[in-house]
Amino acid sequence: MSREKTKAVLNQSVADLSKAAALVHQVHWYLRGPGFMKLHPKMDELMAGLNGYLDDLSERLITIGGSPVSTLKEFDELSKIEMTPATWGKSTEERLTEVVKAYKYLSELFQDGIDATDEEHDAVTNDIFTSAKGAIEKTVWMLESELGLAPGL
Template identity: 70%
Template sequence: MSNEHTQEVLNQTVADLSKAAALVHQVHWYMRGPGFLSLHPKMDELMDDLNGHLDEFAERLITIGGSPVSTLAEFNEISKIEMSTATWEKSIANRLTEIVIAYKYLTDLFKDGIKIAEEDGDDVTVDLYTTALGDIEKTIWMLQAELGQ
């Protein structure tokens, strides 16, 4: 059975997690205002979580015979996560909302990854996506709670 579709979704995931980590890093650097002292270190935590998942997905892709994208140009070209040049004018709430939007996109991607990997009979990849989905959904809940949503 071919795993071409699983390789494709894994590479999409590598690009999107890389760009999501860049977005969180941008928020980390450009954060100002009430909540800074607790949210600034939280962004480090989010980056660590994203990079942990990124490594797992990239290594899985290599394990099943694929080649992960690995350049900033590839990440930017392939990723569907929106990101713009930072300014100091955005509030912390606006910045957290940008992360929530990106993470909601990731939940859809991970659900697609589960379906595609199931169709390819790849239970290990299904498990990786399931674990990552739970983590991302929990983070969305926490960010939305911080935003009062």
């Protein structure tokens, strides 16, 4: 089986996870104000999680005969996550809201991965997407709670 839909969503995930990690890193560097002492190390934790999913999904793509995008240019061209140059003028709330938006997008993307792997009968890749989606959704809940919002995926 060629698994073209699965390969496509895996490569989309590689680009989007790379860009999401860059966004979280930007937030990590540009945080200021109340909550800094707990949020700064939390961003390290989030980056580690994103990089773990990135490695798992990239290696799975290679395993099934695909070729992951691997340059900053490719990540930026393929990714649907928006990012702008950082400024010091954003509040912590604005920064966390950007991260939440990226994570909600990843949740939707991973659902696309679940759907594609169901259709193409790839239980192993399905398991990776399912696990990653659950972790991403938990992070959305936690970040939205930090922002004083009720859960709402």
